[in-house]
Amino acid sequence: MIRLLLDLALTHIAGRGRQTAVSVLGVALGVGFSIAMAALMQGSQNDLIDTLVTEYPHVTVSVDTRKPRPQPASDVFDAAAYSGLRPRDDRRGILNPAAVESALRSWVPGRVSGTLALQATARYGGSDVGVQVIGIDPDRYVTVAPLADNMVQGRVADLKATASRIIMGDGVAEKLGASVGSTVTLSSSQGIARRFKVVGIFNSGVSAEDDVMVYVFLKNAQTLAEQSSAISDIRVSLDDPYQADAVADRIERTVALDAKSWQEANQSLLEAIFVRNVIMYTVVGAILLVAGFGIFNIVSTITHEKARDIAILKSLGFRAADMRRLFLLEGLAMGTVGSVLGWALGFALTMVLGSIRFEVKAEVEMTHLPVTVDWTHYALAAVFAMASAAIAGYLPARRAASLNPVDIIRGAT
Amino acid sequence: MTAPAAAPGDPPLIEALHAGRVLGGTVPVTLVKDATLTIGKGEFVAITGPSGSGKSSLLYLLGLLDHPTSGEVRIRGEATAGMDDDERASLRLATIGFVFQFHFLLPEFSALANVMIPMRRLGVRSDREMRTRAEEILASLGLADHGHKRPDQLSGGQRQRVAVARALANDPPLILADEPTGSLDTKSTGQVFDILDGIVRREGRTVVAVTHDLDLAGRMQRRIHLVDGMIVSDKAATAPVA
Structure with a gap:
C-alpha cells in the first residue's frame, strides 16, 4: 500500500524532472548552507570558549571592593551619616x-x-x-x-x-x-x-x-x-x-x-554568543522555509496537472487520506533527497571553509576559520527541511484529497 | 422485463429507491429524479437516453461516486447513505469496477501496472499473485503481448480494453461503464462490447453501461431509458441478443 503510493509519488516527481531538481536543489542549498553556517558559528564559539577556559583562570579569588571599616555610631543609632571616611591602606x-x-x-x-x-x-x-x-x-x-x-x-x-x-x-x-x-x-x-x-x-x-x-x-x-x-x-x-x-x-x-567564575567574568560575552545563536537559528529556519516554497510550488503544480489521475484513483476506491499521503510523500521525498544532498554539500563547504588559512592580528589571533562538525547540526537542518517539506506538501495535498472525482470525470467527457 | 434473479433473502446487487440528484446553486439543476430500479446478479443493462438526460449521473449514483440528494442507493441490500467517504471508497474498491469513455489510465504506468493498481490498493494478494492475475486478465482480453506498453503506445481500443481489465482487477461483481465505446471506432467498439458481453455471460458479473448507441443497447438484455433525469422505460431489449 505505502509502496504503491511511493511508486505513484516517484512517478509524479519524475514526470517533472527539471522542476523537481530545482526544488531539491533549493532544499539542498538551504540545508548545506545552514550546516556550513552552523559549523562556523559553533566552531568560532567553541574556539572562543576554549580560549576563555585555557587562557583565563576558571575561578579568580580576590578581595571585595574595599570599604571603610564599620563605625561604632552605626551600632548605636538607627541612622548615622559619615563624611570623609577612607578604607585603610596599610595592607x-x-x-x-x-x-x-x-x-x-x-x-x-x-x-x-x-x-x-x-x-x-x-x-x-x-x-x-x-x-x-x-x-x-x-x-x-x-x-x-x-x-x-x-x-x-x-x-x-x-x-x-x-x-x-x-x-x-x-x-x-x-x-x-x-x-x-x-x-x-x-x-x-x-x-x-x-x-x-x-x-x-x-x-x-x-x-x-x-x-x-x-x-x-x-x-x-x-x-x-x-x-x-x-x-x-x-x-x-x-x-x-x-x-x-x-x-x-x-x-x-x-x-x-x-x-x-570564568562564566561570570565573561557574562556579556556568553550572552552575546547566546543572542548570536538565536539569530543563527532564525536565519537557518528562514532559509529552509524559503526552500519549502519550491516544494510547495511543484507539489501544487502536480496536483493541478494530475487532477484527472486523482479523480480516477479516487473512483477506483482510493480514499481521501491516500491522496493526502501521496502528495505529502512527494513533498517528503523531495525534502529527503534535498536533505541528503544538503548534508554532502554542507560537509564539503565546512571542509573548504576549515581549510582556508589567513592571518589576522586582532584581539585573538586566528590563522584559520574554526569549524566544528556536529551531527546535531545535520539532524537539525534535516528536521527543519523535512518539516517545511511536509508543510509544503500537505497544503496542496489537502486540496487534492478533497477533490470530487465526479467533477473531473464530467469535465473530461 | 428481467426479474431480479435473486432468491428470497438474497438481496439484489444494486437498488435505487426514489434516488434523485439535484445540483445546488442559484439555479438548481435536476440531474436525476426519483429513480427506482433493481439490478441483480448477471445482468447486462444499458442506460440510454438523449444527451443531458442524466444517464451518467444515474451511473455515478449507482457507483457511489456521487451522493443522492433524495432517496437512496443500496448495494447488496446495504444502505449507503450513512457511509462516510472512506467506507464508500472501500466498497467501490472491492465491489465495483469502473470503465469510462476515456480510458483514464495512468499515463506513466505500463498496462500491467495500471491493472495492478486496484489490487495493490486492496492489498489481499501477494505481489506474484497480483502480477499473474493482471497478466491473465490482459491475456483474456487479447492483450497478452501489450502488458509492458504504456498507454500512449497502445491504440484507443487497446487502451479501453486495459481499462476494462483494470475494472476487473479486484474481481468485482459489478462493472459500471460510462460510454465505454464512446470514443472508439466500429471495430474496437465491437471488441469492447464482446468483452463486456463475455463478462456477463461467462463470468456471471453484472455490467451496467451507459450508451447513446441504440444498436449496442439493443444487444443488451435490459434497457433503462431516461429522459430529463426520469426513468421512462425499463424493459428487456426487443432485439434478440446476437
Whole structure:
C-alpha cells in the first residue's frame, strides 16, 4: 500500500524532472548552507570558549571592593551619616593569604596558585612602558595558566633563580626594544625600582595580555609592592571548567572573599554568543522555509496537472487520506533527497571553509576559520527541511484529497 | 422485463429507491429524479437516453461516486447513505469496477501496472499473485503481448480494453461503464462490447453501461431509458441478443 503510493509519488516527481531538481536543489542549498553556517558559528564559539577556559583562570579569588571599616555610631543609632571616611591602606590584598590558599587547596577539585598583581613602569633604553606586574610562584602558576605553553623564548622555571628575573609579553618586549638577556628596570607606584633580567618572552595570542603583562617571582613582586607575603588574587584551575560557578559559590561562602567564575567574568560575552545563536537559528529556519516554497510550488503544480489521475484513483476506491499521503510523500521525498544532498554539500563547504588559512592580528589571533562538525547540526537542518517539506506538501495535498472525482470525470467527457 | 434473479433473502446487487440528484446553486439543476430500479446478479443493462438526460449521473449514483440528494442507493441490500467517504471508497474498491469513455489510465504506468493498481490498493494478494492475475486478465482480453506498453503506445481500443481489465482487477461483481465505446471506432467498439458481453455471460458479473448507441443497447438484455433525469422505460431489449 505505502509502496504503491511511493511508486505513484516517484512517478509524479519524475514526470517533472527539471522542476523537481530545482526544488531539491533549493532544499539542498538551504540545508548545506545552514550546516556550513552552523559549523562556523559553533566552531568560532567553541574556539572562543576554549580560549576563555585555557587562557583565563576558571575561578579568580580576590578581595571585595574595599570599604571603610564599620563605625561604632552605626551600632548605636538607627541612622548615622559619615563624611570623609577612607578604607585603610596599610595592607592590600587578601588577609592571611597562606591560610586561605591552603584551605582552598584542601577541597578544590583542581589547582590553586596565589599571585600578586601591581602596576609598574618598565624602563629600558629610552622608553617607558606601563606594565602589569604579576608576581607568581612559577611551579604552581604553570598548573593554573597556560604560560608554559605560551613561552616563545626561555622557560618559566628560569624565574626561580636567585637574581631578579622577568618574563614579558612579546608586545611589551617589542615596545621596550628589549630581548632575552636585556636588563629592564621596573618602578612601582610605591617608588621602589628594581632591575630585572629578561629570561623569557611569551605570546598568549591575546594582544591585551602580550602588550602589558610581565611575570616576576612572587617575592620580587612583594618587594616592589613593599608588602611582604601579600597576595592579591588566587587563581584556581579546575579539572572540569564547567564546575566553576559551583566552586566560586562555595569559596564565597567559606572564605568571605570575592570569587568569580570564568562564566561570570565573561557574562556579556556568553550572552552575546547566546543572542548570536538565536539569530543563527532564525536565519537557518528562514532559509529552509524559503526552500519549502519550491516544494510547495511543484507539489501544487502536480496536483493541478494530475487532477484527472486523482479523480480516477479516487473512483477506483482510493480514499481521501491516500491522496493526502501521496502528495505529502512527494513533498517528503523531495525534502529527503534535498536533505541528503544538503548534508554532502554542507560537509564539503565546512571542509573548504576549515581549510582556508589567513592571518589576522586582532584581539585573538586566528590563522584559520574554526569549524566544528556536529551531527546535531545535520539532524537539525534535516528536521527543519523535512518539516517545511511536509508543510509544503500537505497544503496542496489537502486540496487534492478533497477533490470530487465526479467533477473531473464530467469535465473530461 | 428481467426479474431480479435473486432468491428470497438474497438481496439484489444494486437498488435505487426514489434516488434523485439535484445540483445546488442559484439555479438548481435536476440531474436525476426519483429513480427506482433493481439490478441483480448477471445482468447486462444499458442506460440510454438523449444527451443531458442524466444517464451518467444515474451511473455515478449507482457507483457511489456521487451522493443522492433524495432517496437512496443500496448495494447488496446495504444502505449507503450513512457511509462516510472512506467506507464508500472501500466498497467501490472491492465491489465495483469502473470503465469510462476515456480510458483514464495512468499515463506513466505500463498496462500491467495500471491493472495492478486496484489490487495493490486492496492489498489481499501477494505481489506474484497480483502480477499473474493482471497478466491473465490482459491475456483474456487479447492483450497478452501489450502488458509492458504504456498507454500512449497502445491504440484507443487497446487502451479501453486495459481499462476494462483494470475494472476487473479486484474481481468485482459489478462493472459500471460510462460510454465505454464512446470514443472508439466500429471495430474496437465491437471488441469492447464482446468483452463486456463475455463478462456477463461467462463470468456471471453484472455490467451496467451507459450508451447513446441504440444498436449496442439493443444487444443488451435490459434497457433503462431516461429522459430529463426520469426513468421512462425499463424493459428487456426487443432485439434478440446476437
